[in-house]
Amino acid sequence: MRTIAKPTLIAKDVFLECISTVNDLVLKQSYEICQDLIEAAAQDFDNKFPLLEIYQIPQNLTVLGNIGKKEMKSVYTYRMVTPGMPGNTFYNKLKNAAPYGKCPLCSVRLVETLDHYLPKSLYPILSVAPVNLIPACGSCNTEKKISFPTNSIEQTFHPYYDDVQDESWIRATLLPFEPFGFYYFVECPSNWEQIKKDRAKNHFNSFKLNELFTAHANEEFRGAKNQMKNLYNQHPNQLIEHLNEAFTSRRDELGVNSWQAVMYHSLLKDNWFIQGGVLNF
Ligand SMILES: [Zn+2]
Structure with missing residues (x-):
């Protein structure tokens, strides 16, 4: 497991940039009123991780109003991952932060994607939160696709929070x-x-x-x-x-x-x- 400096990107900024080109103004407004909740969820993640309390973060398939799992998945997959879309700059910045392009979770294979530490299908509010997005190889991403910690022990190492690379384990x-x-x-x-x-x-x-x-x-x-x-x-x-x-x-x-x-x-x-x-x- 390799350590990576925690990104300084703000969840709210990433989210607003991602939705900046939504054409449907009603939908865009529905997204916009979620911005503070999304920022608060990212800060909650950031507070809970060092306390090993990630398992306490609730699974909620709705963010607010008509914005839920499907809409947030679309923000990530279409508006952040897709080249040329406004959020793609952030996607690349997070992905390229891994030293030598190696997946920090296994330290062996090449980074191919971003892994959601807490899966977006269960925690849609964290779909584009930088602290929840880890550069990863395809295999590590697949290994823990929908798994999530149910107690402190199951909180696997996170490259932004755990520094275990200099001690032999x-x-x-x-x-x-x-x-x-x-x-x-x-x-x-x-x-x-x-x-x-x-x-x-x-x-x-x-x-x-x-x-x-x-x-x-x-x-x-x-x-x-x-x-x-x-x-x-x-x-x-x-x-x-x-x-x-x-x-x-x-x-x-x-x-x-x-x-x-x-x-x-x-x-x-x-x-x-x-x-x-x-x-x-
Ligand atoms: Zn890996």
Whole structure:
């Protein structure tokens, strides 16, 4: 999970820009009278997130009057996502905020869309609220399509509010038996509160990070194993030095929880592997 600076965009401004070209004046007026409620809902989200009270936000399919789920979906899908429409500038700005174009939720795949942290189908009032819109890859977006937290533990990490990228909380182990491969799991720092540990596990499981990281690590390992065997055969210390360098450079450049850093760290700490187990692959 990668942290992104919380957008400074104001929900009300985004909404008003999106509806600025609505031709039907009656409809436009119906939208306009929702602006303060939309801004208040975004501020409520912003207040509740750090308190882990997102689950308390009510699901309401109507915003005000005849503006509800269908009308807000149209504002987002037609007036914000569609290129050339007034709100599209905001859409692109939010989408492009992810460093290196990588999805902050999985840290692996490319950003393709904006994910609604609270789904717009259940919380239409937050359809265009910047704090509810996270740049995401298609898979992470699909994974949690209509899920929503029902308690604090289910409040998965959010790139604008949770900074967990510099502390090691993801680990891996190389399974030395068939089927060979890496297994990733969550092991949080002992000084984390239990609720943060539970949220970490929930985030990891919700986005199926074990499967994703394992697939990448297994491929990397296949490509690197002959080099590692050669180094071990020259001298066991050469393998250890190589693993140490591979780990530290990935940790420093890609992050301590990147699948790459975690993978090399697991090999470095695997006594069986560095004492000759490498030759079994
Ligand atoms: Zn992703």
